[in-house]
Amino acid sequence: MIVNGIEINVKRKNIKNLYLRVTAPDGEVKVSAPEYVSDEEIINFIESKMDWILKKREEIANTDYVPKLKYVNGEKHYLWGEEYTLQLIENNVKNAFAKDKTIYLPVSKRSKIKSRQKTLEDFYRNELKKEIPQIYNKCIKKVGKSPNEVKIRKMKNWGNCRKNGVITLNLNLAKKPKICLEYVFIHELCHLIEFNHSKNFKKLMDKNCPNWAEIKKILNG
Known part of the structure; x- marks a missing residue:
């Protein structure tokens, strides 16, 4: 269906209401409609939402789209700041390796995305465990403080430090250059002095990691 020069993908379903979506990365407009609704009603519905559709398509066009990872052969992943190609192999080998x-x-032949994702995350966790020592x-000689414990997990921040002396590092640091791991660790050690x-x-960071601002840009880039 073409409405105001825009191609609309319409699917009729056993539902009660009309639903509209604009999907990335190509801004495709999709409408789900009850089986009994006429084409005219669908067109009127789309036209009533046209301002929103155009705004949404513009947002998608101006956004760098990152495709969802599927963990398949040939997919690109990062390790310590460098690009690697993913290759699936039979799971008679215990752990992933680079x-x-x-x-x-x-992975097993019938493995699903979540299973493959977990295997890769275990690989990143092991890489971090090897690098932290x-x-x-x-780092503790620089800052003059040592944590009670260092943990690794997926989280929104690159790291955090609790008042009990436990430092947690983001699993995804294994994807960044190694200097980023050192920066984050020093950052959290400094929180043992200034929470x-x-x-x-900032004075502590300037003293213990003089180029921390530059490394932060690399980390968040």
């Missing part, structure tokens, strides 16, 4: 710019992911002593982002905290 070699020659390829991450080999052991490499920077641990170096805020005050001027004193």
Whole structure:
């Protein structure tokens, strides 16, 4: 169906109301309509929503679309700031591993996306566990404080520090350059001295990680 020069994908279903969606990445307009509704009613409905449709399509066009990961052969993933190609292998190998710019992911033939995602996340967790000891002593000597415990998990922030001395690092740091891991760890160690982002905290960061602002841009880039 064409309405105001826009192609509309209409599907009739056993539903009671009309529903409208504009989907990324191409701004396709989709309408779900009850089986008994006439074409004229559908057109009137679309025209009544035209301002919203145009606004939504413009938003999608101006947004860098990141495709949803499917964890399939050839998909691109990152390890320590470098791009790797994903290669699925039979799960007679226990753990995922990286070699020659390829991450080999052991999975069963009928594995689903969630299972593959967990296997890759376990790989990233192991990579972080191997790298943290490499920077641990170096960072605590700089800051003069040591945590009671270091944890790894998926979270919104790159890291956090609790008053009980527990530091948590984001699992996704394994995708960033190693200097980012060191920066985040120093950042959280400094919170053991200043539990805020005050001027004193920034002075601590300037002292212990002079180029922290540049690294932060890399981390969030």
